[in-house]
Amino acid sequence: xxxxxxxxxxxxxxxxxxxxxxxxxxxxxxxxxxxxxxxxxxxxxxxxxxxxxxxxxxxxxxxxxxxxxxxxxxxxxxxxxxxxxxxxxxxxxxxxxxxxxxxxxxxxxxxxxxxxxxxxxxxxxx
Amino acid sequence: xxxxxxxxxxxxxxxxxxxxxxxxxxxxxxxxxxxxxxxxxxxxxxxxxxxxxxxxxxxxxxxxxxxxxxxxxxxxxxxxxxxxxxxxxxxxxxxxxxxxxxxxxxxxxxxxxxxxxxxxxxxxxx
DNA sequence: CACGAGATACGATTAGATTCGTATAACAAC
DNA sequence: GTTGTTATACGAATCTAATCGTATCTCGTG
Numbered sequence: 001x002x003x004x005x006x007x008x009x010x011x012x013x014x015x016x017x018x019x020x021x022x023x024x025x026x027x028x029x030x031x032x033x034x035x036x037x038x039x040x041x042x043x044x045x046x047x048x049x050x051x052x053x054x055x056x057x058x059x060x061x062x063x064x065x066x067x068x069x070x071x072x073x074x075x076x077x078x079x080x081x082x083x084x085x086x087x088x089x090x091x092x093x094x095x096x097x098x099x100x101x102x103x104x105x106x107x108x109x110x111x112x113x114x115x116x117x118x119x120x121x122x123x124x125x126x
Numbered sequence: 127x128x129x130x131x132x133x134x135x136x137x138x139x140x141x142x143x144x145x146x147x148x149x150x151x152x153x154x155x156x157x158x159x160x161x162x163x164x165x166x167x168x169x170x171x172x173x174x175x176x177x178x179x180x181x182x183x184x185x186x187x188x189x190x191x192x193x194x195x196x197x198x199x200x201x202x203x204x205x206x207x208x209x210x211x212x213x214x215x216x217x218x219x220x221x222x223x224x225x226x227x228x229x230x231x232x233x234x235x236x237x238x239x240x241x242x243x244x245x246x247x248x249x250x251x252x
Numbered sequence: 253c254a255c256g257a258g259a260t261a262c263g264a265t266t267a268g269a270t271t272c273g274t275a276t277a278a279c280a281a282c
Numbered sequence: 283g284t285t286g287t288t289a290t291a292c293g294a295a296t297c298t299a300a301t302c303g304t305a306t307c308t309c310g311t312g
Contacts, residue, residue, distance in 0.1 A: 046271050
């Protein structure tokens with residue numbers, strides 16, 4: 001589902017937080033900080049600040065009805081992934097999505113993955 | 127063909143210059159500036175500075191035997207594209223290349239592109 | 253050799269990303 | 283109400299990217 005905001009590309013730190021929010025759902029700063037702390041050491045106020053900046057950019061929405069605000073992504077993971085791919089296709093593949101796809105596929109692609117992709121191609125080909 | 131340097135990700139401006147070098151081949155600052163000027167307005171010294179920075183990062187090599195240095199990409203376009211895709215897969219697709227590929231494909235993919243991708247899948251599947 | 257065209261080198265500026273310390277506000281519980 | 287805990291807000295420091303002006307160097311040519 002597309003959004004109202006205009007193609008704002010999340011930075012690396014922002015994408016890290018978005019990944020957490022997509023995974024655990026709407027969450028407070030505390031919850032996001034707890035989640036990120038499992039894999040990296042980041043200060044609580046750092047997480048807070050970045051979420052505030054993301055809110056300013058409308059990358060997230062927040063519910064302020066309780067003392068601890070609850071943050072949620074503005075856009076779906078799917079939509080954001082598509083945007084990032086579109087961006088990369090433009091900047092590194094002359095705008096060609098199929099070139100991007102073919103570059104992504106190599107000998108490390110497993111049989112199962114190949115089967116899944118074939119299936120999707122069949123559906124698109126109808 | 128992989129390279130000696132260790133996965134240095136080009137910035138946006140750097141990638142723009144790399145695209146030009148991959149297209150026109152080894153070139154002087156003047157030539158790169160002429161090429162980029164066709165699509166955007168950028169100062170000559172800006173192009174020079176970025177090429178110098180890229181040289182410092184070993185993103186490009188340069189031939190200093192003439193007064194006007196000649197710059198060339200350190201890595202092939204193919205290798206760089208693969209690196210960028212790997213990076214995006216890690217940061218936005220949980221490391222799954224096949225998820226990335228499937229997200230890249232959609233109804234805008236043409237019959238010809240689908241055929242090309244099928245062909246590649248067949249070769250990988252041997 | 254002096255000069256002008258055109259090259260590189262370098263420093264400064266601006267903007268954005270990232271980090272975190274400190275101040276302050278809200279609330280629960282005694 | 284005072285106090286301790288846990289929030290948010292805000293400002294500052296640091297770092298990188300990107301841009302460009304100015305200084306300086308190198309050459310070919312008169």
